[in-house]
Amino acid sequence: MRQVGGFTLRIWQVMLGGAVAVLLTGQIAPADALAAINTDVMVFLFCMFVVGEALSRSGYLDVLARRLFRHAKTPHQLLVLVIFGFGILSALLMNDTLAIIGTPLVLGLAARCSLPKKMLLFALAFAITTGSVASPIGNPQNLLVAVNSGMTAPFVTFAAWLLLPTLASLAAAWLVLRLYYRKDLAASFAAGDAGPETLPDPSLTRIVLCSLAILVGLAITNIAASVLNGVIAIPLPLIGLAAALPILVFSGQRVTVLKAIDWCTLVFFAAMFVLMAAVWETGFFQSLAGVAGVTTVPAILATSVVTSQFISNVPFVALFQPLIMQAGGTTARLMALAAGSTIAGNLTILGAASNVIIIQQAESRGETLTFMEFVKVGVPVTLIQIGIYAVFLGVV
Template identity: 35%
Template sequence: MNRATIAIAGSAAVLALGLLSLSEAWAAIDPTTIVFLFSTMVVNAYLSYSGFFQLALFYLTRLTTSPFGLLVTLTFGSGLLSAVFLNDTIAIVFTPLTIALAQSLKLNPIPYLLALAAATNLGSVATLTGNPQNILVGSFSGISYLFFAQVMSPIALVGLAIQLGLLWWMYPEVRSLQPQTYCPTFRWRIHRPLLRKTLVVSVAMLAAFIVGLPLAQSAYVAAALLLITRRIKPQRVLKDVDWGVLVLFAGLFILTRSLQNLNVLNGVANWANHPASLTLLVTGLSNLISNVPAVLLLQTFVAPDDTQSWMLLAAGSTLAGNLTLFGAVANLITAEAAAAQGYPLSFWTHLKFGVPLTVMVLAIAYGWIVWQVP
């Protein structure tokens, strides 16, 4: 069974055993999180259909064609885009383009794929819209978009720089500054009217986030405005919404509520009361059961006004994604697409890069958050 099916089966078992009534299960689902996540998926789908992500990568690669220059632009470019848009979207769109770009420059794609996977995770830690677990934290804590970005953006930037240094050390072939002969091997279509409209709506949505308007409502209005168009059939966009993730979230909300009612997690409470143990706990759980379930389980022990703990929960669950190949969906997306193109990205190849990266960035994040958010 995939993750969504497991969530459905688990929540059905909860209902069948009488641990929750249907109305209690429905009430356990947080509408703010579901609406926010759905709306950002719609906005990202329109950006993809308009050609925005492909155009962004094209302009990034025009800055340089040297092996190291490409590594720098890919790292910081994908990191920046992941901070603004959902990181999984960046991984899905950029992976085949990155492979094609490396092939056209006659470069080994593996270090660039590692850079892409890690940068999408590192960049996404910077904002509440960067990844699903941050969306959860924003929904439960009420932390403002701007404050979250002010605290977390330095962590993302330092992490991206550390990632760059590690790949430079591990892969000598990426150190060259000599320009490569570039023969583009991929094409895309830019839908200019749709691109203009989507960019205007996306910028307005981000402005609403920054000035402090409700996140879910702002994103929902933006999604609705984009769906009202003659440029592309809305059913095409709605097919691209990851309904499985929305079902997964709904099922996990129900399962978490049943665990609360059964007091199964009382033993975890002591761990969650200290910043260091909370960080280690969410990091371990994120690699054991995935980051979204980890945040859902641990949020029950964090007070709504405990900003430091919410920040540590967001940072730990996101940065833990770089520890192993299975730590984040973005890693698996990159690995599967690379294998399909004949470039296997093994568990051990990723582990040698992911362990030192995660340990260093997580230590820096912990110290920074404890210092900045007493």
């Protein structure tokens, strides 16, 4: 209920209003509210937004997309490249960042290749949601799981538990879309003219490549340290800072980049930490968990998918992770929380912020996906993926 008369409330405004309300009514003390804000998550998100915005502004991501998609010879191959290409990227870059960058790319690709725009919007949405499951930095809720649980080797842990089912789930999304759009995919394929590759800012591109090299290099270092010593050598916020530093120090567009990053999402997260801390102190969800039994892996998967449709996946994880930790935060339970809360975004538009971003971006360019259109395709995708993750997590 975000429509108040002729005024539409944005999601960050709703969350901020909730945080202000609990502060004004004394449900949480100002000092406790400040302490509730997870600075590690805030710093990492800020840095990833800086890198993502600079990557988009430099034009380099568009060049990479053109080079990747030009290898497609059939509509089926193009669909595979979109789903697995963006799916793999979402494990390295936050899925919200790819939603911002990827929407104009797939719409342009659909126009050039004479393919249904809705099909490629679905492919983008399912790819960046599903692909982000396999990495602690793929989406904000995974980052919460990794940081708040004190996980010593998050990259290795997520990959060991979730990489294979994530690849299988990406294949499931491709299969559902292939069946749903079988008539369109059977039509002739128009390769279209991608036009010349252009870099709006070559100097920014060089800096962004340096940032990406730092990001990947430090992630590999952490993976190696996790394998050898079982510990995370470099904290995630430090990785983010190291990646963003070249842009903030050496780029002439640093001010422009800082102005353009998604500050509203950062406000959303800060407010969410305050509001969820106040809700946690009421004990309501602790008692509910005792009744619902959301401390077993099957219940966590099911509850994550369903509840995330109402309070979104990031607030859900912020609320329910403490319950899981109190009940014994086993790796299987934490991975079920990460997987269930993330693939919840494939069920409906409201399940993930990245879906909303994609639709907002698409509507500004004359295309959209309705709620029922999304559900019609999202339900079979999500049900199949729940089964896949259940099997790999040892539920079945």
